[in-house]
Amino acid sequence: MIDLNAVSLTPNGAAALHDISLRANERRIGVVGRNGSGKTSLARILAGLVAPTSGQACIAGIDVAKDRKAALRNVGILFQNPDHQIIFPTVEEEISFGLTQLGQPKVEAAHNTEAMLAQFNRAHWAKAAIHQLSQGQRQLVCLMSILAMQPKLIILDEPFAGLDIPTTLHLGRVLSQLDAHLVHITHDPQYLSGYDRVIWIDEGRIAQDGAAKTVTKAFVTRMQQLGEQDDFTHLSG
Numbered sequence: 168m169i170d171l172n173a174v175s176l177t178p179n180g181a182a183a184l185h186d187i188s189l190r191a192n193e194r195r196i197g198v199v200g201r202n203g204s205g206k207t208s209l210a211r212i213l214a215g216l217v218a219p220t221s222g223q224a225c226i227a228g229i230d231v232a233k234d235r236k237a238a239l240r241n242v243g244i245l246f247q248n249p250d251h252q253i254i255f256p257t258v259e260e261e262i263s264f265g266l267t268q269l270g271q272p273k274v275e276a277a278h279n280t281e282a283m284l285a286q287f288n289r290a291h292w293a294k295a296a297i298h299q300l301s302q303g304q305r306q307l308v309c310l311m312s313i314l315a316m317q318p319k320l321i322i323l324d325e326p327f328a329g330l331d332i333p334t335t336l337h338l339g340r341v342l343s344q345l346d347a348h349l350v351h352i353t354h355d356p357q358y359l360s361g362y363d364r365v366i367w368i369d370e371g372r373i374a375q376d377g378a379a380k381t382v383t384k385a386f387v388t389r390m391q392q393l394g395e396q397d398d399f400t401h402l403s404g
């Protein structure tokens with residue numbers, strides 16, 4: 168599913184990712200790392216939203232930076248802040264937009280939008296004004312927009328940040344039931360229990376990659392050691 172070959176990303180001259188090579192086919196992959204370590208940069212590369220400065224990123228055999236249309240079919244990305252993703256005033260417009268981007272005629276897109284809302288028992292949201300929904304509800308709209316497009320891989324960049332406990336649990340249940348492959352970026356390793364693989368990114372490089380339990384344990388131990396030092400010298404920039 169994921170094939171990164173010597174990927175580097177150097178926006179504005181400073182490297183965010185250095186020479187990352189990675190092959191992965193697990194269904195549930197976690198990504199952890201400090202602030203500024205390169206997690207979001209990696210997410211944007213995987214989704215094809217930015218092209219690597221050097222190297223190549225392929226998802227399901229597609230170079231996602233070069234073939235944007237195929238990338239849209241294969242990869243969905245859910246950002247931490249739904250407002251960075253939402254473009255349209257109503258829920259049905261937001262969900263059907265992605266489907267028309269995939270080439271579905273308006274009638275088909277409308278039908279599939281209705282089906283997606285019904286699947287989440289949210290048919291009554293169709294005409295709702297998105298700005299009147301809560302952050303958790305807007306996050307669910309974004310997730311429905313992505314799921315409607317039936318991607319093979321979904322990238323989650325801190326999907327629970329700012330959500331209350333019941334909303335987090337609800338979204339977590341929805342995510343755990345998905346057939347799609349997930350790459351879940353988080354600062355909270357508890358969300359990665361039961362995952363197939365965890366990758367720890369540090370200063371734009373893979374610091375550790377392996378079984379979820381082993382990597383999250385090493386990561387937490389290291390983060391606690393750094394926390395005890397009580398300084399911010401590791402923050403890049």
Ligand SMILES: Nc1ncnc2c1ncn2[C@@H]1O[C@H](COP(=O)(O)OP(=O)(O)OP(=O)(O)O)[C@@H](O)[C@H]1O
Pocket residue numbers: 178179181182183200201202203204205206207208209403404
């Ligand atoms: N478009 C850009 N222009 C300049 N620098 C960038 C750009 N995108 C990322 N960077 C830099 O690359 C580094 C990695 O940033 P990134 O957002 O990927 O980190 P992160 O691990 O997601 O951080 P956080 O956990 O704080 O969200 C940072 O030093 C950041 O300032």
